[in-house]
Amino acid sequence: MAMRKADFAGSWYPGRDSECRKAIESFIENARPCPTPANQPVGGIVPHAGWVFSGGTACNVFLCLKEASPDTVVLFGRHLHPGSGSFIMTGGSWETPLGTLEIDSDLAGAITSEFSFEVETASRHAQDNTIELQLPFVKYFFPKARILPVGAPPAAGSLRIGERIAELARSRGRSILVVGSTDLTHYGFNYGFAPHGHGKEALDWVRNENDRRVIEKMLKMDAEGVLSEGLQNQNACCSGAAGAAVSAARKLGAESGHELVYATSYDVRPDTSFVGYVGILFE
Numbered sequence: 001m002a003m004r005k006a007d008f009a010g011s012w013y014p015g016r017d018s019e020c021r022k023a024i025e026s027f028i029e030n031a032r033p034c035p036t037p038a039n040q041p042v043g044g045i046v047p048h049a050g051w052v053f054s055g056g057t058a059c060n061v062f063l064c065l066k067e068a069s070p071d072t073v074v075l076f077g078r079h080l081h082p083g084s085g086s087f088i089m090t091g092g093s094w095e096t097p098l099g100t101l102e103i104d105s106d107l108a109g110a111i112t113s114e115f116s117f118e119v120e121t122a123s124r125h126a127q128d129n130t131i132e133l134q135l136p137f138v139k140y141f142f143p144k145a146r147i148l149p150v151g152a153p154p155a156a157g158s159l160r161i162g163e164r165i166a167e168l169a170r171s172r173g174r175s176i177l178v179v180g181s182t183d184l185t186h187y188g189f190n191y192g193f194a195p196h197g198h199g200k201e202a203l204d205w206v207r208n209e210n211d212r213r214v215i216e217k218m219l220k221m222d223a224e225g226v227l228s229e230g231l232q233n234q235n236a237c238c239s240g241a242a243g244a245a246v247s248a249a250r251k252l253g254a255e256s257g258h259e260l261v262y263a264t265s266y267d268v269r270p271d272t273s274f275v276g277y278v279g280i281l282f283e
Helices: 017-031 052-065 105-112 135-141 156-171 198-219 223-233 237-250
Strands: 043-046 072-077 087-088 119-122 146-151 176-181 258-264 274-282
Touching: 017 052, 017 135, 017 223, 043 052, 043 237, 043 258, 052 135, 052 176, 052 274, 072 156, 087 105, 087 176, 105 119, 105 146, 105 156, 146 156, 146 176, 146 237, 156 176, 156 237, 176 237, 198 223, 198 237, 198 258, 223 237, 237 274
Parallel strands: 043 176, 072 146, 072 176, 087 119
Antiparallel strands: 043 274, 087 146, 258 274
């Protein structure tokens, strides 16, 4: 089975099994309490910066999903624009420091028979941190699960793909979790976006206004609103991935989102340029 290499292991997150487990166990020890769910959680939203910045936030979401026994974890990600195509892997496996994760070729074949995708392989793909940084968490919490990695542009078609994946999984009697990978506002001169200058005013605006707008759309499971927020206000770098996850979660029966953690890179490394992160659970 052809295996896609882990491109960011050893740099954005630990590259060895023991180091990776140690980091995850530290995240678990410091995690926020999981809510008592009104319904069975079906997925969430996670960030994808280096683990030193947002690994704890992402891990908290997977921790709160750990009681699920999914056949497949569907991971929506990729930094794309509205005119981009959709991306997918349809076979093989993906390496993690904790072992490999097999691609769900059956579910991939079903969705690619209905929608147009650019198919990536173990040897032909673009490096992508948005999905790869979640894979050790998947392997740790759901060691027997397969994965379906999907690159979702910020366009209405991604929302339908998310819905259809949920429908196809249900028709096959398959249990899935759906996870959307996105960071929030990228603020400062490093990112070419500084409408409120610098200092406390800028940080407060990102935390309390700009990021809050898109977070509220996610919590209300407004997939269309997530897309428009990301495109209009630059508060979600992968709004297509987040929107697709919201649409899939809704189709799986989720009625609301629960905010577990909100943080920024400024919390770890104060700077004039910084990024927002959120961990959300769909139930």
